[in-house]
Amino acid sequence: MSLVALAVTPGVPHFELAAACDVFGVDRSDLADPWYEFALCGPDSVPVGGRFRVEPDAGLDRLVEADTVIVPACADLDADPPAELVDAVRAAHEAGARVASLCTGAFVLAAAGLLDGRRATTHWLHAAALAARYPRVRVDPDVLYVDDGAVLTSAGKAAAMDLCLHLVRLDHGSAVANQVARRLVVPPHRAGGQAQFVTTPVPEPRDHPLGALLVWTLERLDRPLTVEDLARRANMSSRHLARVFTDLTGTTPLRWMLTQRIQRAQELLETTDDTVTAIAAATGMGTDATLRRHFNRTVGVPPEAYRRTFRAAAAR
Template sequence: MPRTIPDMNSVALVATDGMLHFELSLAHEVFGSAPDAVPGPWYDLDVCGPAPVRFGRFLLEPDHGLDRLPSAHTVIVPGWDDIDGDLPADLVDAVRAAHEAGARIASLCTGAFVLAAAGLLDGKRATTHWAHTDALAARYPRVEVDPDVLYVDNGTVLTSAGKAAAMDLCLHLIRLDHGSAVANIAARRLVVPPHRAGGQAQFVTTPVPARDDHPLADLLPWVLERLDQPLTVEDLARRARMSSRHLTRHFHAATGTTPLQWLHTQRIRRAQELLEHTDDSVDRIADTTGMGTATTLRRHFNRTVGVPPDSYRRTFRSRAREA
């Protein structure tokens, strides 16, 4: 039986020769320092590797060896540089041992090749940088490789696409551990979008409507102020002064998803915030978020978040009291 891990905030960041610098540094920035506005404890980060790692002119001295991985709650495996070469056996063995001990394993970018070599992705859906998805699928045919998503959450095993998608997965982990409000605080400090759903396309022409003259620049804030209303695609198109077809095209280019799926995601996010920070009943939250009834909210919330609203509230309320 997997052991019970006492400290859910313990994170082991793998650092060995061959790791990509960007993903390693990104994870260290996210989990290594708490935003000032975050209440309660942050993560206890350990850099783990077999020996000092040189990054150009810099030398990184690990805090512990790879044998430390099984004692962590979460293990982060950054991208791997040479996907065509042999992976270090000690690294693969350590990641496998950590998973068998009950740790949550998350890979960033081509770190998925390490997880696949350890057998952690067999029979599971996974992703990696879009440029290497074919190679991952060819080398590990038992892995269900999805080239079109930002990240995949299998519970105790998570994989992300490349570069910026690694940040999305890191924020997703924060959201799972500390709730959406804390994840939003972390995103503000990092100056990144607070939430891009894992199912969003890896490669979109315009990631976010950053310009004031973008066709959706005024529409999205308008929608967020009216989540309690029964909005349709036609309502959004009318507000944006364009056809439904053109609206859908702009939404897909800007968010990688459809207008209704984006609206659904925002309603779930608002429900999470209300469950975390108010005493409103599930019926009241369903009305406030435009879900209509508590039954509808429970069904969609459980499907999207993975737990019922009442369980989600108990989890994050108890953590707030402990903090």
């Protein structure tokens, strides 16, 4: 069973703390057995969010035993991160833990030296401060999260949930991560490279003409849809649709559809014995050669290798 340790220190904001607790700390062994062992690590009776107190399961020294360490947002960016937290995170990383920061938790990782020479992100409001304080970090303020292997960072608030679900996807596959997202009533997958929504809030589906269009498109991924097809469905010109779509999702209609097709292919590779040719048809890729090309470019391995690796990990 993989141990996920969530670090908590006095004054930490509660949103990112709650997101990680809900994803990793709730028993979901009906989806993947074993699920995670989860430990909240920090001092006794920690005040969080200005209104609540939490009772940690263990001290910060237990971080070194974890497989995954999650560092939520900082309580006070004007002060240096707590030295005991920085030391514990560094020790956990040196012991082989995967370390992920949520929102301004990136300042802790940077103080521990884990982000030196790495690309990283944080909430767009604080990206300039992170770059100024830690010039060896390659700060990217325009993405939801950055996966650099053993070190991962996310932007603020909702992007923290995106990164948590990304970790579940890495550990248990797309089908399980999507089921968790469905239970939490959040989008099943937003790629890390998607833009942070700095000036344009994401509207509710009922308030935006693309809300129903996205659902309509997801139900028809087996079809060779074009931007013109989507534009007709939305009763817009193709050019206007492209502008509105980019404002809403941070990417173009074609790139968004490709991401959804790859995601669907991952699910089918994990949960069925369908051939690559059949999966190519089911995801609207047309041919297995097209699926292999896009899958390898996006995921990093061919579909057959992905299936073998996933099933081997599931068997372990």
